[in-house]
Every structure is written in C-alpha cells, then in structure tokens.
Amino acid sequence: MTTKQIFIDSAFRENSIWKQILGICSTLAVTNLMLNSLIMGIGVIFSLALTNLTISLLRNYIPRSVRMMTQTLIIAFYVIIVDIYLKAYLPDISMQLGPYVGLIITNCILMGRAEAFAVKNKPWDSVIDGIGAGFGYTLVLLAIALIREIMGFGSIFGFTVLGDRWTKWSIMVMAPSAFLILAVFIWIINNNFYKGKA
Amino acid sequence: MSDIQTAGPLSASDQSPPLNERSWYPIAFMLVVSIVFIGLLALFYRSNEPRIRQAQQRAFRSQILSLFTEEIGSVTGLTRAELLSAEELDQNYLRFIKPVLMPDGSSAYYRSLADGTLLGYCFDITGKGLWGTMRALVAMKPDLMTVINLSVYDQMETPGLGARITEDKFRDQFAGKVLYEDDKPVSLTLVPEDAVDPYLTEIRQVTGATITSRSVLDMLYKELTYVRNRIRQEEQK
Numbered sequence: 001m002t003t004k005q006i007f008i009d010s011a012f013r014e015n016s017i018w019k020q021i022l023g024i025c026s027t028l029a030v031t032n033l034m035l036n037s038l039i040m041g042i043g044v045i046f047s048l049a050l051t052n053l054t055i056s057l058l059r060n061y062i063p064r065s066v067r068m069m070t071q072t073l074i075i076a077f078y079v080i081i082v083d084i085y086l087k088a089y090l091p092d093i094s095m096q097l098g099p100y101v102g103l104i105i106t107n108c109i110l111m112g113r114a115e116a117f118a119v120k121n122k123p124w125d126s127v128i129d130g131i132g133a134g135f136g137y138t139l140v141l142l143a144i145a146l147i148r149e150i151m152g153f154g155s156i157f158g159f160t161v162l163g164d165r166w167t168k169w170s171i172m173v174m175a176p177s178a179f180l181i182l183a184v185f186i187w188i189i190n191n192n193f194y195k196g197k198a
Numbered sequence: 199m200s201d202i203q204t205a206g207p208l209s210a211s212d213q214s215p216p217l218n219e220r221s222w223y224p225i226a227f228m229l230v231v232s233i234v235f236i237g238l239l240a241l242f243y244r245s246n247e248p249r250i251r252q253a254q255q256r257a258f259r260s261q262i263l264s265l266f267t268e269e270i271g272s273v274t275g276l277t278r279a280e281l282l283s284a285e286e287l288d289q290n291y292l293r294f295i296k297p298v299l300m301p302d303g304s305s306a307y308y309r310s311l312a313d314g315t316l317l318g319y320c321f322d323i324t325g326k327g328l329w330g331t332m333r334a335l336v337a338m339k340p341d342l343m344t345v346i347n348l349s350v351y352d353q354m355e356t357p358g359l360g361a362r363i364t365e366d367k368f369r370d371q372f373a374g375k376v377l378y379e380d381d382k383p384v385s386l387t388l389v390p391e392d393a394v395d396p397y398l399t400e401i402r403q404v405t406g407a408t409i410t411s412r413s414v415l416d417m418l419y420k421e422l423t424y425v426r427n428r429i430r431q432e433e434q435k
Contacts, residue, residue: 032358
C-alpha cells in the first residue's frame with residue numbers, strides 16, 4: 001500500500017470512531033467545546049504517531065505474551081513526555097488542557113492501532129497510520145463538538161455566533177447529547193458509505 | 199570426511215530455542231523495556247524540573263496578584279497589564295504580597311500591602327470536588343467579611359462541565375459578595391446558570407455540574423470560617 005492509501009484507510013475507510021467504535025469515552029467527554037476537541041485531537045495524533053513508530057521499531061523483539069503491557073508502557077511514556085514538555089515550556093496551554101493530556105493514555109485508539117497495525121508493519125507506514133487514525137478521530141470530534149457548542153453555548157471556538165436571542169440547549173452541554181449525536185452520526189455514515197459492503 | 203561430520207545431527211546447544219522463545223525472555227524483555235523507558239522519563243523530568251517549578255511558582259504568584267489588581271491599582275496607579283507583565287511579575291509579587299505563616303505553622307495565608315496600606319488577605323483553601331481535591335485562592339477585604347475575588351487554580355472536575363468553575367463567568371460572581379454579617383455566615387444559594395438578575399446572595403451554578411458548584415461554596419465557608427477564627431484568635435492575643 002502507498003502512503004496515501006494507508007492514510008486514507010486509517011483516517012476514513014477504517015475510521016476509529018465510526019467504523020471501529022473505538023475512543024468513544026473521550027468522544028463523549030470532550031466534545032462539548034470545539035477547542036477541547038481540537039486540543040485532544042492534536043494530543044492523540046502526536047502520541048499515536050510516536051507510539052506506532054516505537055512499537056513498529058521494536059516489533060520483532062516484543063514477546064507476544066507481554067505485548068499489550070509493552071504497548072501500554074510506550075503509550076504512557078509518550079503521553080507523559082508531552083505532559084512534562086507542556087508544563088515546562090508551554091505552562092499556559094498546559095493549564096488549559098488540564099486532565100486532557102493524561103486522558104490520552106486511556107484512549108483505546110492508541111492500543112487499537114498498535115495491535116492492528118504497528119506490530120506488523122514498517123516504521124514509516126506505522127507513523128502514517130498513526131497520523132491518519134488521529135486525524136480521522138479529530139475530524140469526528142470536531143464535527144460533534146460543532147453541533148454541541150453551537151446549540152449549547154451559541155458559539156464556535158468560544159466566539160459567539162448566535163447571540164442572546166438563541167435559547168441555549170443545556171442538554172447539549174452534557175454527555176447524553178453526545179450519545180445521541182454520535183449515534184446519529186455513525187448511522188448516517190454507515191448508511192451512506194458502508195451499506196451492503198459488510 | 200570432516201565435512202560430513204559437521205553436517206551431521208545437531209548438538210544439544212544447537213537444538214535450544216532461539217532467544218526470544220525462551221521462557222525467561224518475556225520477563226527479561228519487560229524488565230529492560232521498563233527500566234529504559236522509565237529511566238528516560240525520569241531523566242526528562244529531572245532535566246525539566248527547575249523549569250516546571252519556576253512555571254508553577256510564577257503561575258501561583260500571578261494568580262494571587264490578579265486577585266488584587268483593582269485594589270493595588272487604586273493605590274499605586276498600576277494597570278493589570280503592568281502588574282502581571284512577565285518581566286515585572288516577580289518584583290511586583292515581592293512588593294505587594296507578604297506571606298504569613300498560620301499561627302500553628304501548618305500553612306500560609308497572604309497579606310496584600312501597598313504603600314503601608316493593608317489591601318486584603320488571600321487564603322489558599324482546599325475542598326472536595328466531584329472527582330477529587332480542588333484548591334482555590336480567595337481574596338478577602340481587610341474586614342474579613344467581603345470577597346474581593348476567587349480563583350480555583352487546581353481541580354480534577356469533568357472537562358467542559360465541572361471544570362468550568364475556573365472560568366471568569368463563574369468566579370467573577372463572587373467579587374463583592376458579603377459572606378459574613380455580624381460575624382455570622384451569610385449562606386449563598388445556587389440558581390440556574392441562565393437566571394436573570396440573581397439576588398446578592400445567589401450564585402449562578404455551572405449547568406450540569408451542580409455538585410461541583412456546591413463544593414465551591416462548601417469549601418469557601420468551611421475553610422474561610424476556620425482561617426478567620428484563627429486570625430481573630432491571634433489578633434486578640
């Protein structure tokens with residue numbers, strides 16, 4: 001497969017959320033604001049790419065019986081590196097992120113891509129797969145956050161767009177709305193692009 | 199003849215499984231990988247620790263100073279930007295904020311002074327949120343009854359819900375609130391976030407985070423009452 005195909009596959013055809021139903025917890029948790037979603041997405045892209053690269057480099061040495069422990073260790077390593085770096089060099093952004101960086105460790109997508117791709121593919125391909133999967137995840141987060149932030153706060157990225165006349169939907173700020181929007185989102189995508197292809 | 203012997207049956211050592219199929223290999227591998235990655239992490243943290251501590255200290259100082267911007271400005275004429283500028287922050291902190299140890303030595307509170315005038319007190323208070331401990335700085339006027347401002351600077355609440363207690367919209371409601379009358383607590387009550395013209399004793403809660411909003415009020419009263427009593431006791435001695 002070419003680099004382009006790997007990217008398109010992991011970002012769209014095999015999208016972690018709408019096709020593999022991975023990373024749902026964070027999708028529900030952070031999509032009430034677009035900024036939160038974007039930050040989470042960037043963190044996941046970075047961690048996924050580096051985790052995939054490292055696991056791919058070590059793939060011929062990792063024993064099967066401890067492969068998941070090794071993957072978790074490597075994921076945690078990169079996520080904590082990002083956290084330390086932000087605290088030391090970008091403290092303002094680190095303050096804004098709060099617990100988001102740590103949440104990346106628990107994201108199933110990282111383990112999923114390590115297991116499904118990085119353990120059996122070359123380092124460069126694994127990096128592209130990681131970036132693709134992170135990109136696809138970020139797109140879905142932003143799409144859901146767009147609906148929730150507009151309806152819940154009347155704003156996009158914190159900038160008011162609907163004014164005072166708009167009655168804010170409190171439910172959109174809370175997690176149940178993410179369940180509903182995500183379900184409708186997955187249904188639309190699957191109905192239009194995957195119907196009959198299973 | 200010697201060639202034929204070499205190509206004969208494998209010796210005992212040749213028949214042993216490759217390194218990565220031996221029973222001890224997973225343990226050794228995990229041990230080495232853990233030592234390498236955790237070691238790298240420790241090195242990375244140690245090399246950045248002074249920067250992290252410095253950034254945390256500056257953030258804390260900035261938080262305290264930001265609570266007194268109006269009070270300091272009214273005495274000295276300094277604007278908020280001048281007071282909190284990166285170059286002047288440490289100097290301004292040392293000039294206007296004086297830490298004082300609690301009588302029992304357990305923790306500190308802060309006094310803000312400008313040109314010999316006491317502008318107020320600042321307390322570092324702790325309480326339980328929905329998911330963990332939260333810490334806040336609350337600035338009080340010298341009468342120890344009126345809030346100047348409040349800032350929750352450390353919390354583990356749900357991002358986008360409870361974590362919104364750190365936003366200006368929530369914290370600014372506390373400015374000017376009278377928490378004690380005749381030395382008795384005045385209870386603040388929570389009202390919906392979209393409540394129009396709340397009373398002086400009402401606080402608009404964060405939608406979807408009633409427990410967190412309530413926790414801020416509980417923390418405020420519980421800790422403040424304790425600190426006030428200790429300071430009053432100390433003053434009477």
